[in-house]
Amino acid sequence: MRLKTYIVLSYITLAACKPTTGSHTALLQDTGSWPASFHIGRRATLAEINALDIDIRPDGKGLPPGQGNALSGQTIYTAKCAACHGTGTAAMNVQLPGPALMNDSAGANRKKLRTIGNYWPYATTIFDYIRRSMPYNAPGTLTPDEVYSITAYLLYANRIIDQQTMMNAASLPAVEMPAKKLFIADDRQGGPEIR
Amino acid sequence: MNKRKISRRTLLGGAATAAVMLFKSSYGRMIQTAIPESLYTDDPTKVVGPPPGAVGARSPFEHPVKKASDTSSRTPLQDLYGTITPADLHYERHHAGVPVIDPHKYELLIHGMVDKPMVFTLADLKRFPSVSRTCFLECSGNFRSNKETLTPQEICGLTSQSEWTGVMLTTLFREVGVQPRASWFLAEGGDAAVMTRSVPVRKAWDDAMIVYAQNGEAIRPEQGYPARLLLPGWEGNTNVKWLRRLELSDQPFMTREETSRYTYPVKDRIRQFSFEMDARSIITFPAFPQQVEKGWIEIRGIAWSGWGKIAQVEVSTNAGKTWQPARLQEPVLDKAHTAFRYLWQWNGETTEILSRATDETGYTQPTIQQLLNARGADMGGYHLNPVTAWVIQRDGKVLFRPEKWK
Incomplete structure (x- = not known):
């Protein structure tokens, strides 16, 4: 996916700027007299960082050891996910607490039902989101193997991988999602044009 | 607090003390709460009110509430x-x-x-x-x-x-x-x-x-x-x-x-990564479910833009045929709700009133049709900021004009 490239100025340059006229309401502080450091706060230890640093990037950075496939994932999904998200591949007549997660074919009509198969651009997002916030009534309780397994099952149920394929730190980031090609960065930029 | 309570009893006694609502909080302190509307008298000049309190409360006559969903x-x-x-x-x-x-x-x-x-x-x-x-x-x-x-x-x-x-x-x-x-x-x-x-x-x-x-x-x-x-x-x-x-x-x-x-x-x-909120406005008076009377009406509302300051708000009182600039309340702040007002004499005929905001980048709040033209029929529900209209009926009732596009 193409992302905007932003010009990153060094903070030293900006910190030296005086408040300017224009749209910003005198927010930039005159930092000319500031010390290099206020010596407020403390250095974080590696243990502290590791305890909180649970995010997974699309390139797989952050994925823990462990693995699982759709076979083991289906059992866990049925026990811990299906009550809210359902087990079918079509929208059901009953209102479930959680959204449907699967579609009967990868890249199926997303106007009818948005699911992992036709709308999610990165497989790593599935792992990251399940691990941090699911199950809704017991967030953060799944083991890495369980998360890999459920992720594998959801990819399988959306016809993206087969039932035996093991998901782990090496294989998960390599999964190419059908919807990835659809995503574009925002092209609005202010000004008269309606976008 | 206890001391104050005793002193009030001593000074006021009887009916007046009934209006002083003191209760024990979960932390065991005596705190003052709003006086129920039912305890108000016809003539407040004849009843001494409650003393200064620790935490204020809304008038019991005012009941603004959020509207909650799941x-x-x-x-x-x-x-x-x-x-x-x-x-x-x-x-x-x-x-x-x-x-x-x-x-x-x-x-x-x-x-x-x-x-x-x-x-x-x-x-x-x-x-x-x-x-x-x-x-x-x-x-x-x-x-x-x-x-x-x-x-x-x-x-x-x-x-x-x-x-x-x-x-x-x-x-x-x-x-x-x-x-x-x-x-x-x-x-x-x-x-x-x-x-x-x-x-x-x-x-x-x-x-x-x-x-x-x-x-x-x-x-x-x-x-x-x-x-x-x-x-x-x-x-x-x-x-x-x-x-x-x-x-x-x-x-x-x-x-x-x-x-x-x-x-x-x-x-x-x-x-993706659609961050800034585009310029928008809404007339908050008159609006459903209010009913207005023929004569002078101050049309009121708010306008805002995530790109900067609001430069102008226009109001139409004839269903969008013509537009007039509204007064903006100073100071107009960057990326902030800006109050606008427009004085209008309603002749009692059915009409529609609308507002549209323009921000300092020159962007004017679009119609739903302009958004559809730019994004297509499947545009979803995020970042929608269309001009909206209130229908003023002959009887003074105000109704929203639904925007249908799905």
């Missing part, structure tokens, strides 16, 4: 005056409820592509040079239009405005030494969703803040107590509440809330 709670825009939203009426949107966070245990970790990964306590954050800023916060899924009987609160009540106080994010980035190659940062909340969004570092250099106060007091739990990210003008979800961690990176993290949510179809593609 996932959000909307500000009663039609009940407000001026531009500041009382903190207890600020809209709510959260993804796993409101966490209870002990301010003494609160810590903010900043790490990743920095020279010095650091931890700041709430007391630390408050020691840094501080800044106050008044701006709006708006959820990017903030438009409903399915029926005539909608109030401003129901149409677009997921926008609110506060004076926020905290520390500029640049101040903290300076302290940790953000590396020049860092182009994005992850903001993570300490709620049960442990909600995350990726934010371009350019927003930090521009005007991002870590805020701990709202309208002069500590931030309310529903707004992110004890500290949240504030990205003025950007969609509400990126202003991560209950902020516990910032991680600097050279790429976005592609979290659930920036891939499968808060993105929307534009023609045959899906638009």
